[in-house]
Amino acid sequence: MGILLWLLGLAVAMAIPDSHADRQLSGALRKVPGLAAGMVLNLFRLRGVNKRFIHTEHGDESVVN
Numbered sequence: 438m439g440i441l442l443w444l445l446g447l448a449v450a451m452a453i454p455d456s457h458a459d460r461q462l463s464g465a466l467r468k469v470p471g472l473a474a475g476m477v478l479n480l481f482r483l484r485g486v487n488k489r490f491i492h493t494e495h496g497d498e499s500v501v502n
Contacts, residue, residue, distance in 0.1 A: 453462070
């Protein structure tokens, strides 16, 4: 599994032209693991949200825009 992931990364790296490989790209690639970890943490935070949804009452006409 690790070898396939390494080969996939190598194929993607070879597909990027030299004119686009700069500091901005390397900075963006360094952020990817943190963003993926944040996504996984947010999935755990959202577990069960649909059961404890706070319903908003409608029909109150006292609010004037």
